[in-house]
Amino acid sequence: MLESNMWRTVLSMLTIKNEETLEQSQSLGEDGRTIHTHTQRVTETKVEVKKRTKGKFTASETSGKRRKSKPVGIQVERNSFINTVPKVKPPPKIKADSDDVPQELLVSSRTNPIPGLKILSFTMTENLGHDVAVDAFCYQPHNTILQYFLSHFHSDHYGGFTKRWCRERTLDKKIVYCSEITARLLQIRFNVEEQFIFPLKLNARCKVWDYGHAVNVCSGDKTYDNNGSRSAFEEGYMLNGGFYSEEKTPGLYVTSIDANHCPGAVIFLFESISLSMESSFSLHCGDFRVCRAMLEHPMILPFHIGGSSVLDKAYLDTTYMSPEHNFPLQETVCDAAATLVEKFAEKGPLYNEYFGTTLQSRITDFLQLPRMKKKKFLILVGTYLIGKEKLAISISKRMDSCPIYVSNINSRGDKKEIIASFQNDFLDSVLTDDDVGKYSSAEVMIHLVPMKIVGSPKEISSYFNHNQYFNHFERCIGFRPTGWAFEGTSDFLELEDEKPYAEDASFQDMIEALKNRPNYTYLDILKQKRPQSDKLMDKPTFKIYSLPYSEHSSFRELSFFALMLNISEIIPTVNTGNEFSRAKMESIIEKWRILQGAITQKGSKNLSSELQNDLQSLTLESF
8 A cells, every 4th residue: 555655646746746847848958967057837827037147148127238247255166066178279489580589698587506416416427416306396507507307297396497498598499307297297288398308218328418529629728617517518419409328428318107006107217437437327397106017028127136237326205204104005906996986876785875866866766857867976086287087087987988087176187188198099999078078888987076075075066067968868877086195994184185204113013014915905995984074975876986095105115116226226206305204204114124134135133033034035926
Protein backbone atom coordinates (compact mmCIF):
# COMPACT_ATOMS: atom_id res chain seq x y z
CA MET A 1 0.00 0.00 0.00
CA LEU A 2 2.84 2.35 0.95
CA GLU A 3 4.67 1.58 -2.31
CA SER A 4 1.46 2.23 -4.32
CA ASN A 5 1.01 5.64 -2.67
CA MET A 6 4.66 6.46 -3.32
CA TRP A 7 4.41 5.86 -7.05
CA ARG A 8 1.14 7.83 -7.21
CA THR A 9 3.12 10.72 -5.76
CA VAL A 10 5.85 10.19 -8.34
CA LEU A 11 3.33 10.22 -11.23
CA SER A 12 1.76 13.38 -9.85
CA MET A 13 5.14 15.05 -9.66
CA LEU A 14 5.94 13.88 -13.19
CA THR A 15 2.78 15.55 -14.51
CA ILE A 16 3.72 18.85 -12.92
CA LYS A 17 7.31 18.47 -14.14
CA ASN A 18 6.17 17.86 -17.72
CA GLU A 19 4.05 21.04 -17.66
CA GLU A 20 6.99 23.05 -16.35
CA THR A 21 9.35 21.49 -18.90
CA LEU A 22 7.09 22.52 -21.78
CA GLU A 23 6.87 26.09 -20.48
CA GLN A 24 10.64 26.35 -19.94
CA SER A 25 11.77 24.63 -23.14
CA GLN A 26 12.23 28.03 -24.79
CA SER A 27 14.74 29.00 -22.09
CA LEU A 28 17.17 26.12 -22.58
CA GLY A 29 20.22 26.60 -24.75
CA GLU A 30 21.52 24.10 -27.26
CA ASP A 31 23.82 22.55 -24.66
CA GLY A 32 21.04 22.14 -22.11
CA ARG A 33 22.05 25.11 -19.94
CA THR A 34 19.41 27.59 -18.88
CA ILE A 35 19.44 30.94 -20.60
CA HIS A 36 19.01 33.44 -17.81
CA THR A 37 15.39 34.48 -18.41
CA HIS A 38 12.40 33.14 -16.53
CA THR A 39 9.03 32.14 -18.01
CA GLN A 40 6.33 32.91 -15.48
CA ARG A 41 3.25 30.73 -15.25
CA VAL A 42 0.31 33.07 -15.88
CA THR A 43 -3.27 32.18 -14.95
CA GLU A 44 -5.97 34.81 -15.49
CA THR A 45 -4.08 38.11 -15.22
CA LYS A 46 -1.24 38.84 -17.65
CA VAL A 47 1.65 40.69 -16.06
CA GLU A 48 4.45 42.29 -18.05
CA VAL A 49 7.74 41.81 -16.28
CA LYS A 50 10.67 43.98 -17.23
CA LYS A 51 14.01 42.31 -16.81
CA ARG A 52 17.54 43.65 -16.54
CA THR A 53 20.46 41.47 -17.62
CA LYS A 54 24.18 42.00 -17.49
CA GLY A 55 25.54 44.29 -20.18
CA LYS A 56 22.11 45.05 -21.72
CA PHE A 57 20.43 48.44 -22.07
CA THR A 58 17.00 48.79 -20.45
CA ALA A 59 14.33 51.43 -20.92
CA SER A 60 13.55 53.76 -18.02
CA GLU A 61 9.83 54.09 -17.28
CA THR A 62 10.18 57.81 -16.60
CA SER A 63 12.76 59.25 -18.95
CA GLY A 64 13.00 56.68 -21.74
CA LYS A 65 16.81 57.01 -21.64
CA ARG A 66 19.00 54.01 -22.31
CA ARG A 67 21.47 53.09 -19.61
CA LYS A 68 23.80 50.15 -19.10
CA SER A 69 23.12 48.04 -16.05
CA LYS A 70 26.07 47.02 -13.89
CA PRO A 71 26.49 43.60 -12.28
CA VAL A 72 26.49 43.93 -8.53
CA GLY A 73 26.77 41.74 -5.46
CA ILE A 74 25.85 38.14 -5.98
CA GLN A 75 26.00 38.49 -9.77
CA VAL A 76 29.66 39.53 -9.64
CA GLU A 77 30.46 36.57 -7.40
CA ARG A 78 28.57 34.23 -9.72
CA ASN A 79 30.40 35.50 -12.80
CA SER A 80 33.75 34.77 -11.15
CA PHE A 81 32.99 31.02 -11.36
CA ILE A 82 31.66 30.86 -14.93
CA ASN A 83 33.83 29.48 -17.74
CA THR A 84 33.76 31.79 -20.74
CA VAL A 85 35.61 32.01 -24.03
CA PRO A 86 38.72 34.08 -23.24
CA LYS A 87 39.51 37.20 -25.22
CA VAL A 88 43.27 37.51 -25.29
CA LYS A 89 44.98 40.50 -26.86
CA PRO A 90 48.73 40.14 -26.38
CA PRO A 91 50.91 43.24 -26.46
CA PRO A 92 52.55 43.94 -29.83
CA LYS A 93 55.98 42.44 -30.40
CA ILE A 94 58.96 44.68 -31.12
CA LYS A 95 60.15 44.09 -34.66
CA ALA A 96 63.85 43.98 -35.40
CA ASP A 97 63.58 46.77 -38.00
CA SER A 98 61.25 48.91 -35.91
CA ASP A 99 62.18 52.48 -34.99
CA ASP A 100 61.14 51.60 -31.42
CA VAL A 101 64.11 49.26 -30.93
CA PRO A 102 66.40 50.91 -28.35
CA GLN A 103 69.89 51.77 -29.52
CA GLU A 104 71.25 51.73 -25.99
CA LEU A 105 70.50 49.74 -22.85
CA LEU A 106 67.30 50.58 -21.04
CA VAL A 107 67.56 51.77 -17.46
CA SER A 108 66.65 49.21 -14.79
CA SER A 109 64.73 50.16 -11.66
CA ARG A 110 66.18 47.24 -9.70
CA THR A 111 68.59 48.18 -6.92
CA ASN A 112 69.39 44.92 -5.12
CA PRO A 113 72.50 43.02 -6.25
CA ILE A 114 72.34 39.34 -7.19
CA PRO A 115 72.91 37.20 -4.07
CA GLY A 116 76.00 35.03 -4.07
CA LEU A 117 73.84 31.90 -3.77
CA LYS A 118 72.49 32.55 -7.27
CA ILE A 119 75.88 33.10 -8.91
CA LEU A 120 77.95 30.15 -10.16
CA SER A 121 81.65 30.85 -10.70
CA PHE A 122 83.96 28.88 -12.97
CA THR A 123 87.73 29.01 -13.43
CA MET A 124 89.26 29.98 -16.78
CA THR A 125 92.82 30.56 -15.51
CA GLU A 126 94.36 31.02 -12.10
CA ASN A 127 93.47 34.73 -12.21
CA LEU A 128 90.42 34.84 -14.45
CA GLY A 129 86.96 33.39 -13.96
CA HIS A 130 83.56 33.35 -15.56
CA ASP A 131 80.25 33.83 -13.74
CA VAL A 132 76.67 32.93 -14.64
CA ALA A 133 73.43 33.44 -12.69
CA VAL A 134 70.62 30.95 -12.11
CA ASP A 135 67.03 31.98 -11.36
CA ALA A 136 68.11 35.58 -10.66
CA PHE A 137 65.76 37.92 -12.49
CA CYS A 138 64.61 40.38 -9.80
CA TYR A 139 67.99 42.04 -9.27
CA GLN A 140 69.96 44.90 -10.80
CA PRO A 141 72.07 44.28 -13.91
CA HIS A 142 75.44 42.75 -13.09
CA ASN A 143 78.69 44.27 -14.33
CA THR A 144 80.13 41.04 -15.69
CA ILE A 145 77.24 38.56 -15.95
CA LEU A 146 75.39 38.30 -19.22
CA GLN A 147 74.28 34.66 -19.09
CA TYR A 148 71.19 33.93 -17.00
CA PHE A 149 69.80 30.40 -16.64
CA LEU A 150 66.12 29.86 -15.83
CA SER A 151 65.36 26.44 -14.36
CA HIS A 152 61.57 26.54 -14.87
CA PHE A 153 58.54 28.76 -15.29
CA HIS A 154 57.34 29.19 -11.70
CA SER A 155 57.06 32.75 -10.44
CA ASP A 156 59.43 32.29 -7.50
CA HIS A 157 62.14 31.50 -10.06
CA TYR A 158 61.36 33.85 -12.98
CA GLY A 159 60.09 36.60 -10.63
CA GLY A 160 61.22 40.05 -11.75
CA PHE A 161 61.27 39.15 -15.43
CA THR A 162 59.51 41.64 -17.73
CA LYS A 163 59.35 42.35 -21.42
CA ARG A 164 62.11 44.96 -21.08
CA TRP A 165 64.35 42.86 -18.79
CA CYS A 166 66.63 41.64 -21.59
CA ARG A 167 67.09 45.11 -23.09
CA GLU A 168 68.26 46.39 -19.73
CA ARG A 169 71.27 44.06 -20.06
CA THR A 170 72.00 43.59 -23.76
CA LEU A 171 70.98 44.91 -27.15
CA ASP A 172 71.33 41.84 -29.29
CA LYS A 173 72.83 38.81 -27.50
CA LYS A 174 71.34 35.55 -26.29
CA ILE A 175 71.06 36.17 -22.56
CA VAL A 176 68.43 33.75 -21.17
CA TYR A 177 69.17 30.00 -21.26
CA CYS A 178 66.27 27.66 -20.50
CA SER A 179 64.42 24.61 -21.81
CA GLU A 180 62.46 24.78 -25.05
CA ILE A 181 59.13 24.66 -23.19
CA THR A 182 60.16 27.46 -20.82
CA ALA A 183 61.31 29.51 -23.81
CA ARG A 184 57.84 29.23 -25.35
CA LEU A 185 56.26 30.21 -22.03
CA LEU A 186 58.44 33.32 -21.81
CA GLN A 187 57.26 34.35 -25.25
CA ILE A 188 53.60 33.68 -24.44
CA ARG A 189 53.63 35.59 -21.16
CA PHE A 190 56.17 38.35 -21.87
CA ASN A 191 56.45 38.54 -25.67
CA VAL A 192 60.22 38.27 -25.40
CA GLU A 193 62.00 38.42 -28.72
CA GLU A 194 63.61 35.18 -29.84
CA GLN A 195 66.97 36.92 -30.29
CA PHE A 196 67.42 37.03 -26.50
CA ILE A 197 66.56 33.40 -25.67
CA PHE A 198 68.67 30.28 -26.13
CA PRO A 199 66.34 27.23 -25.89
CA LEU A 200 68.37 24.30 -24.58
CA LYS A 201 67.54 20.86 -25.92
CA LEU A 202 67.15 18.18 -23.28
CA ASN A 203 70.08 15.79 -22.75
CA ALA A 204 72.33 17.63 -25.20
CA ARG A 205 75.75 19.03 -24.17
CA CYS A 206 76.06 22.65 -25.29
CA LYS A 207 79.14 24.86 -25.28
CA VAL A 208 78.01 28.31 -24.11
CA TRP A 209 81.34 30.06 -23.44
CA ASP A 210 84.78 29.98 -25.05
CA TYR A 211 87.53 30.44 -22.46
CA GLY A 212 90.33 30.42 -25.04
CA HIS A 213 88.96 33.37 -26.98
CA ALA A 214 88.16 35.34 -23.85
CA VAL A 215 91.63 34.92 -22.34
CA ASN A 216 93.40 35.72 -25.64
CA VAL A 217 91.51 39.01 -25.83
CA CYS A 218 92.41 39.84 -22.21
CA SER A 219 96.12 39.35 -22.96
CA GLY A 220 96.10 41.82 -25.88
CA ASP A 221 96.76 45.55 -26.00
CA LYS A 222 93.12 46.65 -25.71
CA THR A 223 91.95 48.67 -22.69
CA TYR A 224 89.32 46.84 -20.66
CA ASP A 225 86.78 47.80 -18.02
CA ASN A 226 87.03 46.19 -14.56
CA ASN A 227 90.63 45.05 -15.19
CA GLY A 228 89.66 43.22 -18.33
CA SER A 229 86.82 41.15 -16.93
CA ARG A 230 84.08 42.83 -18.95
CA SER A 231 85.96 42.40 -22.18
CA ALA A 232 86.73 38.79 -21.36
CA PHE A 233 83.04 38.38 -20.86
CA GLU A 234 82.09 40.12 -24.11
CA GLU A 235 84.67 38.34 -26.22
CA GLY A 236 84.02 34.93 -24.72
CA TYR A 237 80.44 35.15 -25.95
CA MET A 238 79.79 32.66 -28.71
CA LEU A 239 77.95 33.33 -31.94
CA ASN A 240 74.21 32.70 -31.45
CA GLY A 241 74.78 31.96 -27.76
CA GLY A 242 76.52 28.59 -28.15
CA PHE A 243 76.47 25.29 -30.01
CA TYR A 244 75.99 21.60 -29.22
CA SER A 245 79.27 19.77 -29.00
CA GLU A 246 81.08 16.82 -27.42
CA GLU A 247 84.45 18.52 -27.79
CA LYS A 248 86.86 18.86 -24.86
CA THR A 249 88.29 22.33 -25.50
CA PRO A 250 88.44 25.05 -22.81
CA GLY A 251 85.08 26.60 -22.10
CA LEU A 252 81.80 26.25 -20.24
CA TYR A 253 79.38 23.51 -21.23
CA VAL A 254 75.86 22.86 -19.97
CA THR A 255 73.47 19.92 -20.27
CA SER A 256 69.82 20.32 -19.32
CA ILE A 257 68.11 17.27 -17.77
CA ASP A 258 64.42 16.81 -16.99
CA ALA A 259 63.81 17.90 -13.37
CA ASN A 260 60.57 15.90 -12.95
CA HIS A 261 59.00 19.04 -11.45
CA CYS A 262 56.70 20.85 -13.87
CA PRO A 263 56.58 21.06 -17.69
CA GLY A 264 59.84 22.53 -18.95
CA ALA A 265 61.65 22.29 -15.60
CA VAL A 266 65.28 21.20 -15.88
CA ILE A 267 68.39 20.72 -13.77
CA PHE A 268 71.60 22.16 -15.20
CA LEU A 269 74.80 20.10 -15.33
CA PHE A 270 77.68 22.53 -15.89
CA GLU A 271 81.10 21.35 -17.03
CA SER A 272 83.96 23.84 -16.95
CA ILE A 273 87.24 23.03 -18.73
CA SER A 274 89.95 25.52 -17.82
CA LEU A 275 92.86 26.63 -19.98
CA SER A 276 95.00 24.10 -18.10
CA MET A 277 92.48 21.43 -19.23
CA GLU A 278 91.20 20.75 -15.72
CA SER A 279 87.49 19.85 -15.58
CA SER A 280 85.04 20.69 -12.83
CA PHE A 281 81.33 19.88 -12.58
CA SER A 282 78.45 21.70 -10.89
CA LEU A 283 74.83 20.57 -10.78
CA HIS A 284 72.11 23.16 -10.19
CA CYS A 285 68.81 21.45 -9.36
CA GLY A 286 66.44 24.43 -9.31
CA ASP A 287 63.24 22.72 -8.14
CA PHE A 288 63.23 18.98 -8.78
CA ARG A 289 61.68 15.66 -7.80
CA VAL A 290 64.30 12.94 -7.68
CA CYS A 291 63.23 9.79 -9.53
CA ARG A 292 64.94 6.62 -10.61
CA ALA A 293 65.14 7.77 -14.24
CA MET A 294 67.09 10.82 -13.09
CA LEU A 295 69.51 8.76 -11.00
CA GLU A 296 70.07 6.43 -13.96
CA HIS A 297 70.46 9.23 -16.51
CA PRO A 298 73.54 8.68 -18.71
CA MET A 299 74.92 12.11 -17.75
CA ILE A 300 74.46 11.38 -14.02
CA LEU A 301 75.77 7.79 -13.90
CA PRO A 302 79.48 8.80 -13.97
CA PHE A 303 78.93 10.60 -10.64
CA HIS A 304 77.65 7.54 -8.78
CA ILE A 305 79.76 6.34 -5.87
CA GLY A 306 82.47 4.18 -7.38
CA GLY A 307 82.16 6.11 -10.66
CA SER A 308 84.78 8.04 -12.59
CA SER A 309 83.69 11.62 -11.85
CA VAL A 310 82.88 13.90 -8.90
CA LEU A 311 80.35 16.69 -8.65
CA ASP A 312 82.29 19.61 -7.17
CA LYS A 313 79.06 21.38 -6.20
CA ALA A 314 75.40 20.41 -6.09
CA TYR A 315 72.86 23.18 -5.53
CA LEU A 316 70.03 21.23 -3.91
CA ASP A 317 66.28 21.92 -3.71
CA THR A 318 65.90 21.44 0.05
CA THR A 319 62.16 22.17 0.32
CA TYR A 320 61.53 19.02 2.39
CA MET A 321 64.60 18.63 4.54
CA SER A 322 63.12 16.46 7.28
CA PRO A 323 62.47 12.69 7.60
CA GLU A 324 58.80 13.29 8.41
CA HIS A 325 58.30 14.42 4.83
CA ASN A 326 58.38 10.94 3.41
CA PHE A 327 55.49 10.87 0.96
CA PRO A 328 54.61 8.39 -1.83
CA LEU A 329 56.10 8.40 -5.30
CA GLN A 330 54.36 10.69 -7.75
CA GLU A 331 53.35 7.89 -10.09
CA THR A 332 51.91 5.92 -7.15
CA VAL A 333 49.63 8.83 -6.21
CA CYS A 334 48.52 9.34 -9.82
CA ASP A 335 47.70 5.64 -10.13
CA ALA A 336 45.70 5.69 -6.86
CA ALA A 337 43.62 8.67 -7.99
CA ALA A 338 42.94 7.11 -11.40
CA THR A 339 41.88 3.84 -9.73
CA LEU A 340 39.49 5.70 -7.41
CA VAL A 341 37.77 7.39 -10.36
CA GLU A 342 37.57 4.06 -12.18
CA LYS A 343 36.03 2.36 -9.12
CA PHE A 344 33.46 5.11 -8.63
CA ALA A 345 32.53 5.07 -12.34
CA GLU A 346 31.62 1.39 -12.03
CA LYS A 347 28.78 2.45 -9.69
CA GLY A 348 29.29 -0.60 -7.53
CA PRO A 349 29.35 -1.01 -3.74
CA LEU A 350 32.11 1.61 -3.32
CA TYR A 351 30.03 4.19 -5.19
CA ASN A 352 26.95 3.35 -3.12
CA GLU A 353 28.91 3.67 0.12
CA TYR A 354 30.40 7.07 -0.61
CA PHE A 355 27.72 8.74 -2.73
CA GLY A 356 24.61 6.89 -1.58
CA THR A 357 21.61 5.66 -3.59
CA THR A 358 18.65 6.88 -1.58
CA LEU A 359 15.13 6.71 -3.02
CA GLN A 360 14.87 10.48 -3.01
CA SER A 361 18.07 10.95 -5.06
CA ARG A 362 16.82 8.46 -7.66
CA ILE A 363 13.45 10.23 -7.94
CA THR A 364 15.20 13.60 -8.35
CA ASP A 365 17.39 12.30 -11.15
CA PHE A 366 14.32 10.71 -12.79
CA LEU A 367 12.27 13.91 -12.65
CA GLN A 368 14.98 16.09 -14.19
CA LEU A 369 14.27 14.59 -17.62
CA PRO A 370 17.55 15.77 -19.16
CA ARG A 371 17.76 16.35 -22.88
CA MET A 372 20.84 14.19 -23.07
CA LYS A 373 22.28 11.44 -20.95
CA LYS A 374 24.44 12.77 -18.17
CA LYS A 375 28.05 11.76 -17.77
CA LYS A 376 28.82 10.04 -14.50
CA PHE A 377 31.51 12.35 -13.18
CA LEU A 378 33.06 15.79 -13.59
CA ILE A 379 36.61 15.55 -12.23
CA LEU A 380 38.25 18.81 -11.14
CA VAL A 381 42.05 18.80 -10.82
CA GLY A 382 43.53 21.78 -9.01
CA THR A 383 46.51 23.40 -10.75
CA TYR A 384 48.73 26.46 -10.61
CA LEU A 385 49.84 28.25 -13.79
CA ILE A 386 51.73 25.10 -14.76
CA GLY A 387 52.17 21.84 -12.89
CA LYS A 388 49.94 18.99 -11.68
CA GLU A 389 49.01 18.02 -15.26
CA LYS A 390 50.40 14.51 -14.73
CA LEU A 391 47.48 13.74 -12.43
CA ALA A 392 44.91 14.71 -15.05
CA ILE A 393 46.76 12.75 -17.72
CA SER A 394 46.81 9.60 -15.55
CA ILE A 395 43.06 9.80 -14.94
CA SER A 396 42.31 10.46 -18.60
CA LYS A 397 44.41 7.50 -19.76
CA ARG A 398 42.63 5.21 -17.31
CA MET A 399 39.17 6.47 -18.34
CA ASP A 400 39.29 5.78 -22.09
CA SER A 401 41.16 8.99 -22.94
CA CYS A 402 38.36 11.16 -21.59
CA PRO A 403 38.54 14.85 -22.61
CA ILE A 404 40.35 17.51 -20.58
CA TYR A 405 39.08 21.07 -20.47
CA VAL A 406 41.26 23.98 -19.30
CA SER A 407 39.30 26.49 -17.22
CA ASN A 408 40.19 30.14 -17.78
CA ILE A 409 38.86 31.33 -14.41
CA ASN A 410 41.26 33.71 -12.64
CA SER A 411 43.65 33.65 -15.57
CA ARG A 412 44.70 35.98 -18.34
CA GLY A 413 42.84 33.81 -20.80
CA ASP A 414 46.03 32.18 -22.09
CA LYS A 415 45.94 29.02 -19.94
CA LYS A 416 45.07 26.71 -22.82
CA GLU A 417 47.80 28.24 -24.98
CA ILE A 418 50.21 27.61 -22.12
CA ILE A 419 49.13 23.97 -21.83
CA ALA A 420 49.46 23.54 -25.60
CA SER A 421 53.02 24.88 -25.43
CA PHE A 422 54.07 21.70 -23.58
CA GLN A 423 53.66 19.81 -26.88
CA ASN A 424 52.60 16.66 -25.04
CA ASP A 425 51.13 14.36 -27.68
CA PHE A 426 48.60 12.68 -25.39
CA LEU A 427 47.52 15.91 -23.73
CA ASP A 428 47.08 17.57 -27.12
CA SER A 429 44.88 14.66 -28.24
CA VAL A 430 42.42 15.04 -25.33
CA LEU A 431 42.31 18.82 -24.87
CA THR A 432 38.95 20.33 -25.75
CA ASP A 433 37.14 23.69 -25.79
CA ASP A 434 33.87 21.92 -24.92
CA ASP A 435 33.53 22.06 -21.14
CA VAL A 436 30.68 19.52 -21.00
CA GLY A 437 32.02 16.99 -23.51
CA LYS A 438 28.96 16.96 -25.77
CA TYR A 439 30.75 15.04 -28.49
CA SER A 440 32.63 12.58 -26.28
CA SER A 441 31.31 9.15 -25.39
CA ALA A 442 33.47 8.98 -22.25
CA GLU A 443 31.62 8.73 -18.94
CA VAL A 444 34.04 11.15 -17.29
CA MET A 445 35.17 14.71 -18.04
CA ILE A 446 38.21 16.41 -16.52
CA HIS A 447 38.63 20.14 -15.85
CA LEU A 448 41.94 21.76 -14.94
CA VAL A 449 40.90 24.48 -12.49
CA PRO A 450 42.59 26.97 -10.14
CA MET A 451 43.62 25.35 -6.86
CA LYS A 452 41.12 27.42 -4.89
CA ILE A 453 38.16 25.80 -6.70
CA VAL A 454 38.99 22.48 -5.04
CA GLY A 455 39.87 24.14 -1.77
CA SER A 456 36.46 24.24 -0.08
CA PRO A 457 32.85 22.98 -0.39
CA LYS A 458 31.66 26.51 -1.19
CA GLU A 459 34.09 26.94 -4.08
CA ILE A 460 33.47 23.57 -5.73
CA SER A 461 29.67 23.83 -5.43
CA SER A 462 29.71 27.38 -6.83
CA TYR A 463 31.76 26.23 -9.80
CA PHE A 464 29.46 23.26 -10.44
CA ASN A 465 26.16 25.10 -9.99
CA HIS A 466 26.92 28.49 -11.58
CA ASN A 467 28.08 26.73 -14.75
CA GLN A 468 24.94 24.55 -14.58
CA TYR A 469 27.00 21.40 -14.80
CA PHE A 470 24.19 19.61 -12.96
CA ASN A 471 22.53 19.39 -16.37
CA HIS A 472 25.43 17.32 -17.69
CA PHE A 473 27.09 15.45 -14.82
CA GLU A 474 25.69 13.30 -12.05
CA ARG A 475 28.51 13.84 -9.57
CA CYS A 476 31.62 16.00 -9.11
CA ILE A 477 34.97 15.04 -7.56
CA GLY A 478 37.69 17.57 -6.80
CA PHE A 479 41.33 16.56 -6.39
CA ARG A 480 43.67 18.93 -4.54
CA PRO A 481 47.23 17.82 -5.32
CA THR A 482 49.64 19.62 -3.02
CA GLY A 483 52.59 19.14 -0.70
CA TRP A 484 51.85 17.03 2.35
CA ALA A 485 53.60 15.47 5.28
CA PHE A 486 52.60 11.84 4.94
CA GLU A 487 51.75 10.08 8.19
CA GLY A 488 50.51 6.52 7.85
CA THR A 489 47.41 5.76 5.83
CA SER A 490 44.83 8.24 7.04
CA ASP A 491 46.39 11.31 8.62
CA PHE A 492 47.84 14.14 6.58
CA LEU A 493 49.29 17.50 7.53
CA GLU A 494 48.82 19.89 4.67
CA LEU A 495 51.63 22.27 3.81
CA GLU A 496 50.07 25.21 2.00
CA ASP A 497 51.83 25.96 -1.29
CA GLU A 498 54.61 23.54 -0.35
CA LYS A 499 56.31 25.78 2.20
CA PRO A 500 59.91 24.75 2.93
CA TYR A 501 60.64 23.06 6.19
CA ALA A 502 63.87 21.91 7.83
CA GLU A 503 64.35 19.86 10.97
CA ASP A 504 67.20 17.91 12.46
CA ALA A 505 67.13 14.10 12.39
CA SER A 506 68.85 11.14 13.99
CA PHE A 507 70.70 8.44 12.06
CA GLN A 508 67.89 6.04 12.89
CA ASP A 509 65.23 8.42 11.55
CA MET A 510 67.18 8.88 8.33
CA ILE A 511 67.76 5.16 7.74
CA GLU A 512 64.12 4.38 8.55
CA ALA A 513 63.06 6.92 5.91
CA LEU A 514 65.41 5.33 3.38
CA LYS A 515 64.13 1.81 4.13
CA ASN A 516 60.42 2.59 3.99
CA ARG A 517 58.95 3.69 0.70
CA PRO A 518 55.35 4.68 1.51
CA ASN A 519 52.63 2.62 -0.12
CA TYR A 520 49.53 4.41 -1.35
CA THR A 521 46.28 3.16 -2.91
CA TYR A 522 42.82 4.50 -3.62
CA LEU A 523 41.76 3.20 -0.20
CA ASP A 524 44.21 5.60 1.43
CA ILE A 525 42.50 8.49 -0.36
CA LEU A 526 39.18 7.42 1.11
CA LYS A 527 40.62 7.04 4.63
CA GLN A 528 41.91 10.57 4.95
CA LYS A 529 40.31 12.69 7.63
CA ARG A 530 38.36 15.52 6.08
CA PRO A 531 38.29 19.10 7.41
CA GLN A 532 35.34 20.16 9.56
CA SER A 533 34.08 22.46 6.79
CA ASP A 534 33.43 19.48 4.50
CA LYS A 535 30.44 18.55 6.66
CA LEU A 536 28.61 21.41 4.95
CA MET A 537 29.05 19.79 1.53
CA ASP A 538 26.26 18.18 -0.47
CA LYS A 539 27.78 14.73 -0.05
CA PRO A 540 25.63 12.88 -2.62
CA THR A 541 26.95 15.29 -5.30
CA PHE A 542 30.41 16.55 -4.33
CA LYS A 543 33.63 15.11 -2.94
CA ILE A 544 36.99 16.80 -2.39
CA TYR A 545 40.12 14.71 -1.87
CA SER A 546 43.57 16.08 -1.10
CA LEU A 547 46.47 14.07 -2.45
CA PRO A 548 50.08 13.76 -1.22
CA TYR A 549 51.25 14.77 -4.69
CA SER A 550 54.35 16.93 -4.62
CA GLU A 551 56.60 18.24 -7.35
CA HIS A 552 59.48 18.56 -4.88
CA SER A 553 61.67 15.72 -3.63
CA SER A 554 60.70 13.96 -0.43
CA PHE A 555 63.36 13.60 2.26
CA ARG A 556 63.79 9.96 1.30
CA GLU A 557 64.43 10.90 -2.34
CA LEU A 558 66.86 13.66 -1.36
CA SER A 559 68.71 11.16 0.79
CA PHE A 560 69.03 8.64 -2.05
CA PHE A 561 70.36 11.45 -4.26
CA ALA A 562 72.95 12.53 -1.68
CA LEU A 563 74.06 8.98 -0.82
CA MET A 564 74.24 7.58 -4.36
CA LEU A 565 76.33 10.39 -5.86
CA ASN A 566 79.90 11.59 -5.34
CA ILE A 567 79.33 15.21 -4.28
CA SER A 568 82.10 17.34 -2.76
CA GLU A 569 79.83 20.15 -1.59
CA ILE A 570 76.04 20.23 -1.18
CA ILE A 571 74.61 23.76 -1.21
CA PRO A 572 70.98 24.17 -0.01
CA THR A 573 68.93 26.66 -2.04
CA VAL A 574 65.65 26.61 -0.07
CA ASN A 575 64.97 27.64 3.53
CA THR A 576 68.31 29.40 3.83
CA GLY A 577 66.87 32.61 5.25
CA ASN A 578 67.76 32.11 8.90
CA GLU A 579 70.67 30.72 10.86
CA PHE A 580 68.58 28.08 12.67
CA SER A 581 67.40 26.46 9.40
CA ARG A 582 70.86 26.58 7.88
CA ALA A 583 72.31 24.87 10.93
CA LYS A 584 69.71 22.08 10.80
CA MET A 585 70.39 21.46 7.11
CA GLU A 586 74.15 21.44 7.62
CA SER A 587 73.66 18.84 10.34
CA ILE A 588 71.68 16.61 7.97
CA ILE A 589 74.22 17.09 5.17
CA GLU A 590 77.02 16.03 7.54
CA LYS A 591 75.03 12.93 8.53
CA TRP A 592 74.62 12.10 4.83
CA ARG A 593 78.42 12.19 4.51
CA ILE A 594 78.79 9.82 7.42
CA LEU A 595 76.16 7.44 6.00
CA GLN A 596 77.81 7.49 2.59
CA GLY A 597 81.13 6.72 4.22
CA ALA A 598 79.51 3.78 6.00
CA ILE A 599 78.33 2.47 2.62
CA THR A 600 81.67 2.82 0.84
CA GLN A 601 83.83 1.73 3.78
CA LYS A 602 81.47 -1.06 4.91
CA GLY A 603 80.83 0.38 8.33
CA SER A 604 80.96 3.35 10.72
CA LYS A 605 81.52 3.75 14.45
CA ASN A 606 78.53 6.11 14.50
CA LEU A 607 76.08 3.33 13.61
CA SER A 608 74.88 0.21 15.36
CA SER A 609 75.35 -3.10 13.56
CA GLU A 610 71.61 -3.23 12.86
CA LEU A 611 71.59 0.21 11.24
CA GLN A 612 74.70 -0.67 9.26
CA ASN A 613 73.00 -3.78 7.90
CA ASP A 614 69.94 -1.75 6.92
CA LEU A 615 72.15 0.80 5.18
CA GLN A 616 74.16 -1.81 3.27
CA SER A 617 70.95 -3.35 1.93
CA LEU A 618 69.97 -0.14 0.14
CA THR A 619 70.35 -0.19 -3.64
CA LEU A 620 69.00 1.75 -6.58
CA GLU A 621 66.46 -1.03 -7.05
CA SER A 622 64.98 -0.19 -3.63
CA PHE A 623 64.48 3.49 -4.50
